[in-house]
Amino acid sequence: MLAQAQTYAPRIDFAKLATCRGFPQQTAGRIMAVSTLEKKAPGQNLFSEGDNADNLYEVVSGTLRLYKLLPDGRRQITGFLCAGHILGLAPEGTYVYSAEAITEVTLCRYSRRALERLMDEIPGFARRLLTVTSHELRAAQDQMLMLGRKTALEKVASFLLMMAEQQGSDEAVEVSVPMSRADIADYLGLTIETVSRTFTKLKVDRVISLRARNKVEIVDRDLLEQFAAGDGDRDI
């Protein structure tokens, strides 16, 4: 479950990690020297809201979910993170959300202690983290707009487009959706049933086609974009 980077996983290309990218090779070496590779099985917990923030992680492969809970169990997923994303920055000393693996996940872990040293000693390292965090903040603001002001159809359509974009290829007709309907619902601020019904509507409208359980084919991207933008159904 836990492997020293240097010892057991020599095939990871560290130069491509968000933490190392762009730094001269020697610097990248210093950064990766203080990191540890780690694997998590689907469903496994990385840390929970309120835990001591002892580590920072970068996702190397796989998908995980970040979420917050209300006392009565209502859950809001604040993000799905795939390769290249960083999680666990917590200036207050405790994590402000919980993190769990959705698929099998490979992570690069940095101890808080090591991280502080990197920030002190490597010029530009803190700034790199600032850039990454600013991007997360931007994503968070987009999601606020979605949660607060979009309809169920707009939410689901936006979600599918987001997944498609994340998987690069604009031509990615087949999108992999590794998370369950429950996860999608808790991400979009909807119920499972509404998500399911909306998928069905998109299928009936020939906008998407549901292949295997975790695969969605985007059949009519233009229409999907119209739905996401709120032009849905009004002008047909």
Next chain:
Amino acid sequence: MLAQAQTYAPRIDFAKLATCRGFPQQTAGRIMAVSTLEKKAPGQNLFSEGDNADNLYEVVSGTLRLYKLLPDGRRQITGFLCAGHILGLAPEGTYVYSAEAITEVTLCRYSRRALERLMDEIPGFARRLLTVTSHELRAAQDQMLMLGRKTALEKVASFLLMMAEQQGSDEAVEVSVPMSRADIADYLGLTIETVSRTFTKLKVDRVISLRARNKVEIVDRDLLEQFAAGDGDRDI
């Protein structure tokens, strides 16, 4: 409307700005030397989503709103910012939200160019910005939970408690609420009418009392906290 810090507003205590706080006096001097004080009247725009991100601002006094718009005009306010908050960090080069003054606002402005130099030259400056941004991210995640999973009553109660906390004194029975019902609605993902009705309900339940238009007195803080936590009305 626009004043050189050194010339027209010598009474601002720069050592207390989030950008300067904690740095030795000489460093703080360097930071404030590249900044400009600026005033905005209520309703005035600082910048809009998509504009070139030429400046970073720190709020010195007053309150402003950040928001995003959908093409059809639906608005989501992503945050209300008061003294000490920083806005305008945009690694992509363009602002990802719009910013407007709610009250009269005093700002400390840094040009992008100056900011980059500060980050390069002052050790710990990028890290300071990272800390501030991490806090914003945390607030954003709290708001996602609110938008996605709380009821109207929980939202309004949480909002009032947030305003009270922001104004320091836990004993702050009288809370100043400078923003309009429309702003509150767009912040909470509700309509004006629902916000108004919820205020009325809280008033009828003797949880708050509405004094002047922009003043709310918290009469029963315990009950307000119960409402915010979702225990509302069930056990009375």
Next chain:
DNA sequence: CGCAAACTTGATGTTGCTCAAGCTAGGTGG
């Protein structure tokens, strides 16, 4: 004093939630 903007209140409508079955796919043991 009069006007406009902001807010409140009421009546009605609609979206998405709840509760309750059914269905399907993938895994397991006989």
Next chain:
DNA sequence: CCACCTAGCTTGAGCAACATCAAGTTTGCG
């Protein structure tokens, strides 16, 4: 290899919360 079992998903019917539409009322300002 197949029948069964279960978790995850879909579908349906009814309902509640919040939105919409439409007046009123209050407040602050010229």
